[in-house]
Amino acid sequence: MHTCRLARRLADKVVRSPNSRLITRMGHTYEYPRPGLTVDAIIVAEPQKAEPAKLLLIQRKKPPCKDAWALPGGFVDEGETLDHAAARELQEETGLDPKDLPFHQVGAFGDPGRDPRGWTVSVAYAALIPATLDVKGSDDAADAKWFRLSDIPPLAFDHKLVVRTALESLLGQDTVKSKGDLQSQLKTGIESLAGPWTPPKE
Template structure:
């Protein structure tokens, strides 16, 4: 599809905040940028793909956790300049709350070196603006 205007456009991404009790699911990035750093599962939205569908696709690709788009709760849109060193990106973020049973079916996928549950009280250094995103989610629980 071609656009009828020539304004610059950002790349559209999505991130999944997956919570189980007081724990959050993070991936260790396999590739640059931020190779080796922990991050929220997520990635780029494919052309003509619904953002919610992209979120659950990326979540499954990176963590092996298969959830439904109907489980996604909208958190917000994050597009601050400089959030991604690869260029201008805007991320649509969704929250998923999972049960203890679902907590143990995660495994690293194509873009992740490792997958791990972290206590929300003891987060590692995070890639991108993911600390800010998690903070926004936690403010919603206050």
């Protein structure tokens, strides 16, 4: 009898994801507090002739941290993979086509004070591309812009830490080790982001 009741409860919680796979909502079996799940995208363009290496940022349109510069990103939809969420948010907020971008996971960031809206954990993705591309802020982004690694503005949330970690990850890639100019500029960006980040306010 208990098994039948549990099966009915599970059936009530089964939903169909956008890609037609069945998933199960766990709210009824997992009663501990859970964080919101987000993704962030760190896109760095390599230096080209007179153009230095640059980082893609968006200007936030809405609170929290309205008008502050931040990484493209947002919440993961139900039934969505992390990879798809990172690509979707990047395209929605910057217009950049994520197809064929060499994304790799940098890490997860979950300090309880990183988002004034509540507890969130963000999975960060980084990609190094040959040159800057045309971008335009849309959706939750009022603007999208490329910044020199030597001139990164104050960042929202804990994105100072996220970007620094991503630049360190890119610096360790084998393809970067033979590019002295890029190495030097990545190190400059890392040094400019040294020190602790400040918990954001509303």
